[in-house]
Amino acid sequence: MKKRPYSALFAALLLVLLFAGYTSPSCIAITPTTLTGKVMVGYQGWFNAEGDGAKRDYNHWTRGSVMPAPGNVRVDMWPDLSEFPAAERFPTGLVHADGTRAEVFSSHLRPTVVRHFAWMEEHGIDGVFLQRFINSLKRGNSLAANNAVLENVRAGARQHGRVYALMYDLSSLAPGQADVLINDWKKLLRDTRLTSDPTYLHHRGKPLLALWGCGFKSDNKPQPSLDDWRKIITFLKDDKESGGLAIMLGVPSGWRTLDRDSVADPALLKLVALADVISPWTPGRYRTPEAAAAHAATCWQPDIAWCRERRIDFLPVAFPGFSWHNMKPEAPLNAIPRLQGRFFWSQITAAKRVGAEMLYVAMFDEVDEATAIFKVTNAPPVGPGPGVQFITYEGLPSDFYLRLTGFAGSVIRGERPVANDELPIPLPARP
DSSP, X not given: OOOOTTHHHHHHHHHHHHHTTOOOGGGOOOOOSOXXXXXXXXXXXXXXXXXSSSSOOSTTTBGGGOOOOTTTBOOSSOBOOTTOOGGGOXXXXXXXXXXXXXXXXXXXXXXXXXXXXXXXXXXXXXXXXXXXXXXGGGSHHHHHHHHHHHHHHHHHXXXXXXXXXXXXXXXXXXXXXXXXXXXXXXXXXXXXXXXXXXXXXXXXXXXXXXXEOTTBOOTTOOOOOHHHHHHHHHHHHHOTTTTOOEEEEEEOTTTTTTOTXXXXXXXXXXXXXXXXXEEEOOTTSOOSHHHHHHHIIIIIHHHHHHHHHTTOEEXXXXXXXXXXXXXXXXXXXXXXXXXXXXXXXXXXXHHHHTTOOOEEEXXXXXXXXXXXXXXXXSSOOOBSSSOOOOOOOTTOOXXXXXXXXXXXXXXXXXSSOOSSOOOSSXXXXXX
């Protein structure tokens, strides 16, 4: 039988698709050219466990980094490890209600971080701001762990078509220590060339670097002076080795009016004017959907107007809830309830209504303060013994907040209307 003339072309095209890593339309890689239209999540990556190779024991799971047990846990949520193989699970001294041993993960293991990025791809989350805590870079094991997690994130972003950008957290950096960040950035850029990654996020034609903690009241804690901040920002924007950077500045919620959680120094406004993007910190600044809507109207809306006059982009922060009882026992458990997603969704719709074109979700993996959106179990450890308390996703599926964050992207991009605050995911019927 005579072959059809297009059969050879079809066969060639099929081979190209098979060997070029073709992905379906639902898995299209995220463009790294702009922050506009994106929903980014904060990625802490600070969890370790004994035996993971990082030599940091159970860092961030417990006080003193010892094995988790009643009385020493410092997280208020427990991760859902049902998809994790045995090689990525680490034992604790806690048990679940059915008597099974509770286990934790380590961000030091690449397969674990790559799995997190697979969840992002599956649910349409654009990418991450990877936290890099400046004080942790002074210790050998901590620096090595930070660098290992960076490489894990790079691998996850490449494999799952997500974007990432680095976010330095400068809180608690002593005054006069601006060179600590500058030197770390220089070395990091020389060693990794990360801004040349095809998945590294750019904005306004330049690699985007986030700096968090500018202008907060000190509360008697050491922090960089505004002169230190000016030195850092000026260096990074003019850095010849990177070709110059776009700077995202994490600031207090009262930055524009120089009140509430902000220093009262007018020099802060001059610093903010140097940034390409500003992102006021809001976790803990309101506690109900009604208060979130009021904050958007009274703070975000005039903030956006101020920024637009100066051609600065505005990145509001949304968070799903808050609790740090195990870290600070004097604080109540579930201090800011999630309300089955209604609190989180109210911030997303409020941000869009006041004109936001991008969004930062805090955080992907922070079970410490119960702001996590990744998979958390509704059956956390219960003992042995008293004093073991955790919050859950209130019976909702463990991927509920991943899905909600994916829907947030369609809202921010204008693909989903926000005529009301109704959740885009039906809640399961109560028993």
